[in-house]
Amino acid sequence: xxxxxxxxxxxxxxxxxxxxxxxxxxxxxxxxxxxxxxxxxxxxxxxxxxxxxxxxxxxxxxxxxxxxxxxxxxxxxxxxxxxxxxxxxxxxxxxxxxxxxxxxxxxxxxxxxxxxxxxxxxxxxxxxxxxxxxxxxxxxxxxxxxxxxxxxxxxxxxxxxxxxxxxxxxxxxxxxxxxxxxxxxxxxxxxxxxxxxxxxxxxxxxxxxxxxxxxxxxxxxxxxxxxxxxxxxxxxxxxxxxxxxxxxxxxxxxxxxxxxxxxxxxxxxxxxxxxxxxxxxxxxxxxxxxxxxxxxxxxxxxxxxxxxxxxxxxxxxxxxxxxxxxxxx
Amino acid sequence: xxxxxxxxxxxxxxxxxxxxxxxxxxxxxxxxxxxxxxxxxxxxxxxxxxxxxxxxxxxxxxxxxxxxxxxxxxxxxxxxxxxxxxxxxxxxxxxxxxxx
Numbered sequence: 001x002x003x004x005x006x007x008x009x010x011x012x013x014x015x016x017x018x019x020x021x022x023x024x025x026x027x028x029x030x031x032x033x034x035x036x037x038x039x040x041x042x043x044x045x046x047x048x049x050x051x052x053x054x055x056x057x058x059x060x061x062x063x064x065x066x067x068x069x070x071x072x073x074x075x076x077x078x079x080x081x082x083x084x085x086x087x088x089x090x091x092x093x094x095x096x097x098x099x100x101x102x103x104x105x106x107x108x109x110x111x112x113x114x115x116x117x118x119x120x121x122x123x124x125x126x127x128x129x130x131x132x133x134x135x136x137x138x139x140x141x142x143x144x145x146x147x148x149x150x151x152x153x154x155x156x157x158x159x160x161x162x163x164x165x166x167x168x169x170x171x172x173x174x175x176x177x178x179x180x181x182x183x184x185x186x187x188x189x190x191x192x193x194x195x196x197x198x199x200x201x202x203x204x205x206x207x208x209x210x211x212x213x214x215x216x217x218x219x220x221x222x223x224x225x226x227x228x229x230x231x232x233x234x235x236x237x238x239x240x241x242x243x244x245x246x247x248x249x250x251x252x253x254x255x256x257x258x259x260x261x262x263x264x265x266x267x268x269x270x271x272x273x274x275x276x277x278x279x280x281x282x283x284x285x286x287x288x289x290x291x292x293x294x295x296x297x298x299x300x301x302x303x304x305x306x307x308x309x310x311x312x313x314x315x316x317x318x319x320x321x322x323x324x325x326x327x328x329x
Numbered sequence: 330x331x332x333x334x335x336x337x338x339x340x341x342x343x344x345x346x347x348x349x350x351x352x353x354x355x356x357x358x359x360x361x362x363x364x365x366x367x368x369x370x371x372x373x374x375x376x377x378x379x380x381x382x383x384x385x386x387x388x389x390x391x392x393x394x395x396x397x398x399x400x401x402x403x404x405x406x407x408x409x410x411x412x413x414x415x416x417x418x419x420x421x422x423x424x425x426x427x428x429x
Contacts, residue, residue, distance in 0.1 A: 147423045163394045164424055166386055299383070306351045309382045314411060316383055316419040 052079030161323035349385030376407030
């Protein structure tokens with residue numbers, strides 16, 4: 001591995017000449033951590049805006065939902081909390097999209113809380129500034145739809161659209177999945193193995209290969225996630241002819257729900273491999289987890305929507321409000 | 330899936346026979362193209378619809394968005410119990426106008 005000069009790595013490498021990869025990532029994360037700042041004193045600001053990072057996120061336990069806080073520390077996830085008289089009154093977490101591709105950069109707000117409108121406006125102003133620094137041109141949001149939803153009203157009044165949509169996620173219990181006929185009839189086979197059997201370089205090679213083929217699952221930062229992000233015993237790989245041909249990666253959320261973050265296979269038999277991977281993962285889950293354990297399946301593209309329809313024909317995603325606006329980049 | 334359209338002034342009724350799934354939903358979406366521009370009320374008559382999946386719901390929501398931006402209205406009529414239960418469980422019955 002070539003030596004890297006830490007000073008030469010910009011905080012936001014996507015705008016520089018440095019390529020964000022495994023070698024540069026530790027420096028980027030270290031700088032990101034160091035940058036978490038508060039509003040300087042004496043600015044006359046109503047709220048104190050805090051940038052979230054791995055070091056301070058625990059102080060907002062109970063305010064930022066645990067499964068949302070789980071994203072903080074990942075390379076493309078950011079968050080702000082607005083403090084009024086030292087009490088958190090507003091917060092938001094967003095994800096940057098298309099940061100490693102030659103596409104228009106986007107931000108997607110995943111969580112927003114606006115208990116105090118003035119503080120929320122100051123927080124949004126900081127958000128806009130950060131997007132400007134990142135060269136983000138479009139900002140969107142995706143928040144759970146409730147009959148009374150002040151966050152939606154807040155964003156709508158600030159130029160975001162507001163449409164009702166169906167969420168991509170469906171949640172099924174382990175028991176429900178184990179009872180799917182297709183899985184009952186399937187044998188996982190010797191080729192389906194636990195992720196723990198892969199050494200680090202084999203896993204990295206498999207993830208890079210999947211990524212080159214466009215399979216990132218839910219994660220733009222898939223190749224940067226630490227190995228322990230995945231549940232190694234229940235996540236599965238499919239190895240045939242000395243090649244990893246499929247991966248099913250599971251992440252355990254703080255709420256104890258399990259989320260499938262990647263389910264991909266390559267080759268002409270990819271459909272059969274996907275089912276075998278599911279079978280192995282569900283078998284190992286039932287040894288380690290109760291049958292009530294909830295599993296989140298994200299139907300983020302047409303293929304996964306079709307798979308969801310086949311496996312859970314009567315399940316619908318939750319309603320969400322979605323909207324977007326152009327930013328000043 | 331077969332969709333039959335009936336226009337009465339600014340009201341369009343689309344009666345759907347068969348199932349609306351990931352394969353047939355694009356056909357239903359195509360049937361609606363250009364039809365929503367000058368109507369104020371859209372009724373999906375689902376009395377003869379045997380099954381509706383997420384893909385079908387997404388077509389309804391697309392039409393709902395188009396109409397609600399203009400202050401129009403969308404009604405789902407004749408919704409079968411299984412689909413109604415799924416809509417209710419997910420939380421869509423708060424937002425959509427549904428007649429069983």
